[in-house]
Amino acid sequence: xxxxxxYTSDFIDPHLVRIGDRRFQHMRSVHQAAVGETFKxxxxxxxxxxxxxxxxxxxxxxxxxxxxxxxxxxxPLSLVMAxxxxxxxxxxxxxxxxxxxxxxxxxxxxxxDKSYWSTPILRPEKTLEHLLLGLEQAGDTRLPRxxxxxxxxxxxEDELPAIARHTRALVAHPYQAxxxxxxxxxxxxxxxxPEGGFxxxxxxxxxxxxxxxxxxxxxxxxxxxxxxxxxSRLFPLTF
Numbered sequence: 001x002x003x004x005x006x007y008t009s010d011f012i013d014p015h016l017v018r019i020g021d022r023r024f025q026h027m028r029s030v031h032q033a034a035v036g037e038t039f040k041x042x043x044x045x046x047x048x049x050x051x052x053x054x055x056x057x058x059x060x061x062x063x064x065x066x067x068x069x070x071x072x073x074x075x076p077l078s079l080v081m082a083x084x085x086x087x088x089x090x091x092x093x094x095x096x097x098x099x100x101x102x103x104x105x106x107x108x109x110x111x112x113d114k115s116y117w118s119t120p121i122l123r124p125e126k127t128l129e130h131l132l133l134g135l136e137q138a139g140d141t142r143l144p145r146x147x148x149x150x151x152x153x154x155x156x157e158d159e160l161p162a163i164a165r166h167t168r169a170l171v172a173h174p175y176q177a178x179x180x181x182x183x184x185x186x187x188x189x190x191x192x193x194p195e196g197g198f199x200x201x202x203x204x205x206x207x208x209x210x211x212x213x214x215x216x217x218x219x220x221x222x223x224x225x226x227x228x229x230x231x232s233r234l235f236p237l238t239f
Contacts, residue, residue: 001026003139004041004051005132006065017041017051020060027061041065042141044132071141075100075235076187078163081223082109082194086119088224090130093121095224097134097144099231105163107149107156109202111194117150152202160209164189169211172230173203174220177213183236190230195223 004027010017019027027033033053041051041063048071051063083106084092096104108117120126131144149155168184171191191198191206198206203213216229 001030001136002040003048003136003141004039004063005136005141006041006043006051012062015066016054016062016064018060018062024061028056033061039063040139041067042071042139043067044135044141045143046141047071048139048141072100072138074102074142075231076185077101077231077235078103078105078167078187078189080105080107080160080163080189080191081227082107082192082198083112083116084194084223085113085116086121088222089116089119089121091224092227093127093130093146094134094137095228097131097140098138099228100138100140101231102142102144103147104144105147105149105155108152109194110152110199111196122148153205156202156205156209160189160206160211164210169209170214170234171198171203171206171211172215172226173197173213174215177215180214180216180230180233183234185236188234190234192223192226192230 004023006017010019012018027039033056035053035056038050038052040048042048047067048069049065049067051065053061054064055062079096079101081104083089121130127146135141135143167187167189169189172193174197189211191211207213216226216233221229
């Protein structure tokens with residue numbers, strides 16, 4: 001936990017917070033928090049700063065906070081991803097939040113098993129849990145927006161063209177594709193398929209929506225590996 005995320009419910013006055021949940025347990029057991037120590041804190045969807053421990057019991061910790069910094073800049077990216085299998089979805093949500101993705105569309109695909117849509121991880125509270133872990137790791141406060149689209153064709157035909165318009169629009173596809181372009185800070189739309197990739201029909205539909213196929217080379221990567229590799233290749237290190 002590289003940032004203590006604070007919520008509106010934590011505030012007992014404008015500059016004082018009291019925490020008694022897993023964040024407190026982590027601060028006490030891992031960081032060995034003591035009165036007078038300072039920690040990096042940030043308000044969800046707000047500023048970042050410092051929190052000084054002013055009091056602590058066996059049940060809670062109080063911090064006096066000073067917020068004076070903006071969170072890290074988000075990636076200029078709209079990410080469209082075929083819904084991964086549940087075990088991978090947890091890690092992917094945390095990774096995307098850590099890397100600065102703020103707009104994520106999880107979509108259906110021919111190779112997405114129907115059972116994946118029933119996973120408890122897609123419940124808002126569970127999705128939020130994994131996104132918050134990613135933000136804490138990155139030292140970020142801006143919560144990503146996650147959109148669920150269970151029907152491939154309506155999304156790609158009716159919504160995706162507007163999302164991709166005026167952006168560098170790409171679909172990661174290992175076959176009959178151009179090499180990954182150079183890093184750029186330009187607004188980007190990126191589609192990533194499931195394990196096994198998009199089927200030809202889906203690639204054609206994505207191309208019709210304005211997305212150009214790209215590849216990372218001769219190696220075929222798992223989705224959880226392809227995501228950070230693609231983002232590191234597409235955007236400058238300053239992000």
